[in-house]
Amino acid sequence: MPAPPPLINSSESTGRMKIVTRDYLFARGWKSAAPILLLLPGFGLYLLIAVGPSLATAVYSFTDATGIRGIAINWLGFENYDEFLFRGAASRDNIAALRRTLIFCFFVTTIQFCLGLLLAVLLNTRLRGRTIFRTIFFMPVILGVAIQGLIWKLFLLPGGGPVAEMFSWIGWSSEFLGGQPRQAFAWVIVVQIWANVGITMVIFLAGMQTIPESLYEAARIDGASGWQLFRNVTWPLLTPAVNTNFLLNIVGSLQAWQLFLVLIGYRPGTQVLGYLVFAEGFGQTSGSVSSAFRQGYAAAASIALFMLVLIIALAANAFVSRREKKYLS
Amino acid sequence: MTVVSQTSPSVGAGGTEPGEGPQVDRSGRTAARRRKIFSYAILLAFTALYVGPMLMLVLTSFKTLPEFFKNPTGLPESFGFDNFVEAWEQANIARYLVNSVFYTAVATAICVFTSVLVAFPIARGYFKGAKYVLLLYLVALFLPPALIPQFQLILNLGLFNTRTGFILLFLVNPIGLIILVNYIKSIPRELDESAAVDGCGYYRFIFKIVMPLIRPAIATVTVLHAIGIWNELVLPTIYLTSEDLYPVTRGLIVFEGLYGSNWPALAAAVLILMTPMLVLFLFLQRYIISGLTAGAVKG
Numbered sequence A: 001m002p003a004p005p006p007l008i009n010s011s012e013s014t015g016r017m018k019i020v021t022r023d024y025l026f027a028r029g030w031k032s033a034a035p036i037l038l039l040l041p042g043f044g045l046y047l048l049i050a051v052g053p054s055l056a057t058a059v060y061s062f063t064d065a066t067g068i069r070g071i072a073i074n075w076l077g078f079e080n081y082d083e084f085l086f087r088g089a090a091s092r093d094n095i096a097a098l099r100r101t102l103i104f105c106f107f108v109t110t111i112q113f114c115l116g117l118l119l120a121v122l123l124n125t126r127l128r129g130r131t132i133f134r135t136i137f138f139m140p141v142i143l144g145v146a147i148q149g150l151i152w153k154l155f156l157l158p159g160g161g162p163v164a165e166m167f168s169w170i171g172w173s174s175e176f177l178g179g180q181p182r183q184a185f186a187w188v189i190v191v192q193i194w195a196n197v198g199i200t201m202v203i204f205l206a207g208m209q210t211i212p213e214s215l216y217e218a219a220r221i222d223g224a225s226g227w228q229l230f231r232n233v234t235w236p237l238l239t240p241a242v243n244t245n246f247l248l249n250i251v252g253s254l255q256a257w258q259l260f261l262v263l264i265g266y267r268p269g270t271q272v273l274g275y276l277v278f279a280e281g282f283g284q285t286s287g288s289v290s291s292a293f294r295q296g297y298a299a300a301a302s303i304a305l306f307m308l309v310l311i312i313a314l315a316a317n318a319f320v321s322r323r324e325k326k327y328l329s
Numbered sequence B: 001m002t003v004v005s006q007t008s009p010s011v012g013a014g015g016t017e018p019g020e021g022p023q024v025d026r027s028g029r030t031a032a033r034r035r036k037i038f039s040y041a042i043l044l045a046f047t048a049l050y051v052g053p054m055l056m057l058v059l060t061s062f063k064t065l066p067e068f069f070k071n072p073t074g075l076p077e078s079f080g081f082d083n084f085v086e087a088w089e090q091a092n093i094a095r096y097l098v099n100s101v102f103y104t105a106v107a108t109a110i111c112v113f114t115s116v117l118v119a120f121p122i123a124r125g126y127f128k129g130a131k132y133v134l135l136l137y138l139v140a141l142f143l144p145p146a147l148i149p150q151f152q153l154i155l156n157l158g159l160f161n162t163r164t165g166f167i168l169l170f171l172v173n174p175i176g177l178i179i180l181v182n183y184i185k186s187i188p189r190e191l192d193e194s195a196a197v198d199g200c201g202y203y204r205f206i207f208k209i210v211m212p213l214i215r216p217a218i219a220t221v222t223v224l225h226a227i228g229i230w231n232e233l234v235l236p237t238i239y240l241t242s243e244d245l246y247p248v249t250r251g252l253i254v255f256e257g258l259y260g261s262n263w264p265a266l267a268a269a270v271l272i273l274m275t276p277m278l279v280l281f282l283f284l285q286r287y288i289i290s291g292l293t294a295g296a297v298k299g
Helices: A005-009 A014-028 A033-060 A079-086 A088-123 A130-155 A162-169 A181-209 A213-221 A226-237 A239-255 A258-263 A273-282 A295-327 B002-012 B022-061 B065-070 B082-090 B093-124 B130-142 B147-156 B163-168 B174-184 B190-197 B202-213 B215-231 B234-239 B248-259 B263-283 B285-298
Strands: none
Touching (some): A033 A295, A033 B093, A033 B147, A033 B202, A079 A088, A079 A295, A088 A181, A088 A239, A088 A273, A088 A295, A088 B022, A130 A181, A130 B022, A130 B215, A130 B248, A130 B263, A130 B285, A181 A258, A181 B285, A226 A239, A239 A295, A258 A273, A258 B234, A273 B234, B022 B263, B065 B263, B082 B093, B082 B248, B082 B263, B093 B130, B093 B163, B093 B174, B093 B215, B130 B174, B147 B234, B163 B234, B174 B215, B190 B202, B215 B285, B234 B248
């Protein structure tokens, strides 16, 4: 029975110990090739369908690739970018879409963040039925965009639908998703928040459960009121969850566009950048190889969106880590 | 000392504010009750926003078409299942369900299995450069979207509009891999050593020892990955053109396009297709919420 002396004796440096362990294992027990051979399928697939294509997006953005197999692809240099940002009416639409993406992100992030926090605060008490409430608010998350969208299309039925009825009681009327672009856009924001506030809430709740009850008791003994408890105990100690939700909401809403597809389709005056990429690359509603979609141009658009997400995420991250330093040190 | 003994009962009685004397204590209790009523009012208002659309869906699915046009919001006159039968027959629901189950099961099984085989040697550092491979999975979350080159790849492999090509798109999950790596790190290394010494092969070790030990992480990743595939709408829209291959999400949108304003039938189809997910959710809620939020947090 070979004892493992090299393992125990080599305590001079951890780096050395690792090497010894590996030699020991593979010399006496396992063939050294086995772990690598068995890793290859998974890792190869990862390179093939995720990393490779992801990096290739930048390459494609300099070409005139189409959606048809076998057509020669030509190098265009920066032409796609030039066209996307600076040329003609289309570029003005693109800039408008970019602005709309930012507006969408702003409203979704702030409202979803605040509502998620509110719901979490309310559900983090000994309230009866709080698991039922949690289940209800989380439910849309598991249904997916197709079902979320269809449910709301029906709920927002103009002329006699439930929301239309309620609006008519107070003398309002609305065309909802079929109305003015601005109006339809606002309703997509509503549905987006409705669908995703559950995740924000659950992350906040998980964060709140890590705050020890004794801190609240101590603060109460010092005479802190409900608001003071929240301001001075919950909020600072919730920092990790706050940061997570803040970043997730920003990045998620900048890239979200699928509810637009289900709820209103590709309508002028409502598109966001994500939808633009899809429409340019694959057609406005569905993919088919028969028409010549401009995939090179779409790749340029998707790089533009990626840059936007990257810049905003980095800025948000800098903001968040400053905040973390302030509260957690 | 007296302060503590006076406040502790009020803390015990539902977390109210502390009082300095009996009369303040009573007012604290009414304040707590008021706050409770206020909480319920807000929560119930939100609940209406969630239950309302569902209720509308259910009510609509029981109406006849003329009845729906006359009165979209009210109660149906009778509760028959005609719309469900119609939706089942017209919308190819059985086929979409079979397709979705097939794609989800096959892709998730392959993804989780190959991921464990990647995650284990990375977590252990059993090959040179394991750290860099892990880094490659971490940065994937910050790389540009792969949509267009992926399409070119599938197209040039001749896998456009095939089951194989579609499944291929769902075989990797970097977040899932990171979850697995972190979990495997919590399993003591000595286990590997004694297994190797006792002559247990690598493959058998992964199968018989590692897999059962990391079951919670496997469950999380499975849930995360499977729900992602089941709910995916964009990729089937891009990659599948024959209706025979559609999963439920794409099928629903097509059915909506064809049946446009026949909301009763459409509502019935939506209900049929969302029920399996809802039932699963109610039973596996804990796993599903932790799976999806683990994905969200790591992403």
